[in-house]
Amino acid sequence: MRAEIQNVVDEIKQGLALLRRHLDWDVSQKRLLELNNLAEDPDLWNDPQQAQKLMQERQKLETAINGYNKANQDLEDSIELIEMGEMEGDADIVADAEATLINLLAEINRQQIETLLSGEADGLDCYIEVHSGAGGTESQDWASMLLRMYTRWGEKSGFKVELMDITAGEEAGIKAATIMVKGENAYGWAKTEAGVHRLVRISPFDSQARRHTSFSSIWVYPVIDDSIDIEINESDCRIDTYRASGAGGQHVNTTDSAVRITHQPTGIVVQCQNQRSQHKNRAQAWDMLKARLYERELQIREDKASAEAASKTDIGWGHQIRSYVLQPYQLVKDLRTGVESTSPQDVLDGALAPYMEASLAQRAYGTDEDAAVDDLV
Missing domain, CATH: 1.20.58.410 (Release factor)
Known part of the structure; x- marks a missing residue:
């Protein structure tokens, strides 16, 4: 041999x-x-x-x-x-x-x-929220690219992906969107993606073809089932209704069917507009709020159990987890694990397994000091 x-x-x-x-x-x-x-x-x-x-x-x-x-x-x-x-x-x-x-x-x-997917909620379905950062149209276009990336990842992984809510940008892209990913261990895999994602490219919206840096954030939380009891005091919540809208700002109906719920004690906001019925959107929004509160409780437990800031999903805007450079060279680099790819298009088409696997291993086993990476590419 x-x-x-x-x-x-x-x-x-x-x-x-x-x-x-x-x-x-x-x-x-x-x-x-x-x-x-x-x-x-x-x-x-x-x-x-x-x-x-x-x-x-x-x-x-x-x-x-x-x-x-x-x-x-x-x-x-x-x-x-x-x-x-x-x-x-x-x-x-x-x-x-x-x-x-x-x-x-x-x-x-x-x-x-x-075998690393043994956490309390790892086997559950999950929600993935995408939020554009500062930067107007450029950032909103980057958010739409991330939405597509996670949709493609879910589909390629054999998960069912459902769009729950989307807010279109003024000129292009999106301000925010939420998808539900259904399948075994969906949350266990996707939870490693929570954080800020940075894009560097020549902006297609800049007439002088200058290089721009954009940021968008990802939030991941599990879809909870009836066996998990989360108590919510309705008096702590503000419920708003509004007209649902699709891409380009076109109204998908003419009634106030979309629902937004704000949990005032925590400041958590969820919204849903994927159903034409306000009643169904309201029920789905309550489920999303329960899931967010459950994820918050899981995060509190994790924070108490671990002092490693790199493993936390409650990430601030100054702590990007991954950089995607399209110009002047091509590189996608995870700033936590050092995993990188010189094929950004493959990554943006949903090839996220190497990044997720490395991040899961790092959470389980930690990382060597010599493996630390720079804050920026």
Whole structure:
């Protein structure tokens, strides 16, 4: 076996050992057996909420165990094929098996990242809010680019993406927008994107073709379900209604169907206009407010548990997390992890996995002082 492939095999074995340790193998298998027995109990669904919770746990545990078993079997099969191919002098068999091993290593790395998604809310759907910063049309155009980027990321990741609210810019772009991303671990992945994003480019809105720097902020919070009880005193909230509008400022209806709720004790503001019915928009806005308050509580807990400012999602305007440079050179660089790409268009088309994975790993394991990056590109 070639030295390069032997290194791949060694990395796969190390990855499998870490996955097995993380699963606490014997405990996980015992728990899965218990859940399988519970699933056969006809009285289980007498409590639908508890039953659903147990079935979700079962599915997650079964997927993790089956994934480990399949990877372990693929490793053994590939090693055998390489040995057989080398004995028979069949280069095609060897090449196919080596390709399988390289792909398997990538899959093991992905599974290891998945194990980091074990936070209280990581498995939930999420809302992603985009807000343009100072800078008028240029900043609003950048906000619309970010909205597209996260929409594309969600779609490519197999999530369902729904536009909840959008406020168009005066000339181009958007002032703000909110999307809902639905799917397993949507919040766990997207939470790493909260913060300020910086764009450097030659502005298409500048007649003198000068270089401009723009900022937009991203806020991510989980969609909570009925099992999470968040109490809101309605007397603490101000509810405003207004006419919904689409891109370009065109009214999508002629009644005050859009709803804005301001939670006065915290200053949190949510709004929804994706339904034609004010009643439906109001209900959705209440759900969004509950989700924001829940995310705030999670953040308070995280702040108490961790002194690392880099891991906080409550980020001020002076603390950008990523720079996107389109001119005079092309580079997207994460200022927390140092991950970078010289293909900004791929990133803006939703290729965010390397950035999210590195940020999740940093949250879990911390970062070396030598890996620190400059505040600006």
